Amino acid sequence: MLSHDTEYICFLVYKLSKESQGTHCPVKVRDLLHRKPKEPEIIYLTTPKPWNxxxxxxxxxxxxxxxxxxxxSKFNLNYEVEDNCLQVKLKFISFEGxxxxxxxxxLEFRPA
Structure with missing residues (x-):
């Protein structure tokens, strides 16, 4: 259950197999349902070197x-819940394909 008037953070929960590819470079995350267009977030799936x-x-x-x-992603439940459902549509784009x-x-949701 998510509470109204609360800001939440969405976490991607994952593992990488030994054969993983395309996960060492940054990944763009675009929230396709936000009412205000905003720049995509940049995440890493593996820990980058400090100079990166x-x-x-x-x-x-x-x-x-x-x-x-x-x-x-981060969102506030003030305006994003319809019929007790939260819709999330995220697009992940790897720089390596x-x-x-x-x-x-x-995905896991926690209060901010």
């Missing part, structure tokens, strides 16, 4: 359960 970070804060962290997570070896567990 610049102003990027969306780097992965390993969870206690062995999965990885990275912050992909496809991302074979990316194993997605799901």
């Amino acid at each position: 970070l610049h102003d990027i804060t969306r780097v992965p962290k390993e969870r206690e359960d062995g999965w990885m997570e990275v912050h992909v 496809t991302m074979p070896g990316l194993i997605v567990n799901g």
Whole structure:
């Protein structure tokens, strides 16, 4: 259950197989349902070298359960819930093309 009047952060929960490709470069995340068009967010699926970070804060962290997570979107429930449903439509674009070896567990929503 999500609460109204609350800001939430959406995390991608995933693992990378040994054969993963296309996951070492930055990935653009575009929220296709936002009412205000905004620039895509840049995330990393693997921890980048410090000289590649610049102003990027969306780097992965390993969870206690062995999965990885990275912050992909933020939203407020004031205006995004219709009929007790939250619609999320995110587009992930790798700078290297496809991302074979990316194993997605799901999206997790937490209060900001």
